[in-house]
Amino acid sequence: MQYDVIVIGGGMVGAATAYGLAKQGQKVLVLDGEDLTLSASKANFGLVWVQGKGWDHAPYAQWCQIATNLWPELSDELKATQVDISYQRRGGFDFCINEQEWQERESMMSALWKNTDGMFEYEMLNHSKLKKMIPEISKSVIGASFSPQDGHVDPLALLQALCKAMQNLGVTYMGNCLVEAITPTHGEYVVKGAKGVFTAGKIVLCAGLANGQLGEQLGMNIPVVAERGQVLITERLKPFLKWPTLNVRQTAQGTVQIGDSHEDVGLNDGTTPEVLKQIAQRAVLMFPLLSSVHLVRAWGGLRILTPDGNPIYQQSTSNPGVFSVTCHSGVTLAAAHAGPLCDWILGDSYLPVIEQFSMDRFDV
Ligand SMILES: Cc1cc2nc3c(=O)[nH]c(=O)nc-3n(C[C@H](O)[C@H](O)[C@H](O)COP(=O)(O)OP(=O)(O)OC[C@H]3O[C@@H](n4cnc5c(N)ncnc54)[C@H](O)[C@@H]3O)c2cc1C
Incomplete structure (x- = not known):
């Protein structure tokens, strides 16, 4: 077997996961697509955000709390790469421009607070309080929700830093290597990509929108x-x-x-x-x-x-050792992917909340 784990897809999710696996001593290969392959990681807004996430699904609210609380540690670790990711966690706003938005936001924030057993911190600010903090705000904004737990980062720099950090730990990164086929053979997986054939004991699918089609090869129906x-x-x-x-x-x-x-x-x-x-x-x-x-x-x-907007973390039942990591909010979740998610992939003791993101919740 050439590698312990092959991660398919080198976007934000694949890079964070490969980095976390390498930190745990795994020999990892990342096979990534081409420059023009679809990539949410090169197109996003850079928020490391909790406001609103999981207001209708407690496990997701808790997972985002875990991720954002681990973020300062990830940011410190990435300093060794000398890439300035401009991470800041001073808080963030979501504005309301009419009474209906205000009412809806207030109930959403309160539901999120309940879903995190009070861990989610927030405040509803009326226009005059908001104006004191942001003098440039217009009078059309009647107020805002504010959470001190929100932050942001330079997303392209983050991707670069994760790629550098994983390679510093010995991960092999192969770009322009679209994966065509994954085949289970004698207790390992054979992966055929544009640059050759590779084997590993575990496969982690992090190819974003391509996870649906890759999963199909292994009997996994990943709705994306x-x-x-x-x-x-x-x-x-x-x-x-x-x-x-x-x-x-x-x-x-x-x-x-x-x-x-x-x-x-x-x-x-x-x-x-x-x-x-x-x-x-x-x-x-x-x-x-x-x-x-x-x-x-x-x-x-x-x-x-995904159909309910929450991540899918699923090990294949027919092909054990193949995992799907499919999600929105890969920036926000990066620190959780580099940390507790890797414990789950490696079968170590892991956070029970992760099991709430299996495909069992869909009727597929
Ligand atoms: C407009 C926009 C704004 C967003 N804003 C935020 C935000 O503020 N905060 C936040 O947390 N999230 C945000 N997101 C979501 C975030 O960008 C994604 O969750 C994250 O980038 C997903 O990363 P990924 O690695 O799963 O997918 P991708 O970035 O799409 O990467 C998939 C990778 O797989 C590779 N690939 C595909 N097929 C194959 C194959 N067959 N073989 C090998 N490799 C393959 C591709 O080349 C690519 O590199 C936003 C997204 C968008 C579009």
């Missing part, structure tokens, strides 16, 4: 769908926004990232003027100062969603 989000970037501005918000955040370099659209358009990761206009208008409604800035870039990216 794409949801497009479009993102805008402005020119660099003087610092005016110390905290990230759900749809506007100022990066460490001064640019402002604007996003949070949700579209069902299959595997089309392009942009459209209509949606870009909508997200820009909402941002200007919140921060009038943005009305006169230049936009420098726009892109679309595909979220990896």
Whole structure:
């Protein structure tokens, strides 16, 4: 057997998992796709976020608490790579622009608080309290929810740092190596990729939207769908926004990232003027100062969603040793993927909450 574990997919989820497995002494190979293969990790918003996550599903709320509490440790470890990931955990806002949004947010935050047995910290702030913290906010924003547990990071730098960190621990990374076939043979798995044939005792599927098709080869029905989000970037501005918000955040370099659209358009990761206009208008409604800035870039990216929006962590029943790690919020969950998730993959004592993310919850 050449490797203990082959991780298929070198995005945020694969890189964090490979890093965690290598930390536990595993000999790991990461097989990744090509530059133009779909990649949510290169298209996301960079929030390390708990607000709203798991308000209707207690295990997910608890898992996000675990992940975000482990994040400072991950951030410290990644300093050894000398990649500046600009991680900050000062808190974050989600704005309300009318009474209905306020009422809905308040019940959502209260449900999330209950689902975490009071671990989730938050406050509802009216306009005048908000204005004291963010003077540039417009009067159209009637208030906001604030959680001191939210944060953000430079997502591209995070991906680079994870890749460097895993390779520093001896992980072999092979890009441009799309996997074509995975076959169980005599207690191990043979993986045929564009650059050769490799064997390992365990396989972890971290190929994002391609997990559905890869899982099928091994009798796993992994339900996964794409949801497009479009993102805008402005020119660099003087610092005016110390905290990230759900749809506007100022990066460490001064640019402002604007996003949070949700579209069902299959595997089309392009942009459209209509949606870009909508997200820009909402941002200007919140921060009038943005009305006169230049936009420098726009892109679309595909979220990896499961039917209930929660992760799927599942070991194949017909092919033990094959695992699916399929999820949205791979930035937020990175520290949990590099930590407790690897205990589960390796069969060590692991956190029981992980079992709540098996496919048993779907009727498939
Ligand atoms: C617009 C947008 C905003 C988002 N904002 C946030 C946010 O603020 N916070 C947050 O936590 N999450 C956010 N997300 C979600 C987050 O980006 C994803 O959860 C995360 O990137 C998923 O990582 P992944 O590694 O599973 O998938 P991907 O990044 O898609 O990576 C999959 C990898 O698998 C490879 N691959 C595919 N097929 C094969 C194959 N056959 N063989 C080998 N390799 C293969 C690909 O090349 C790719 O590198 C956002 C997503 C989008 C689209």
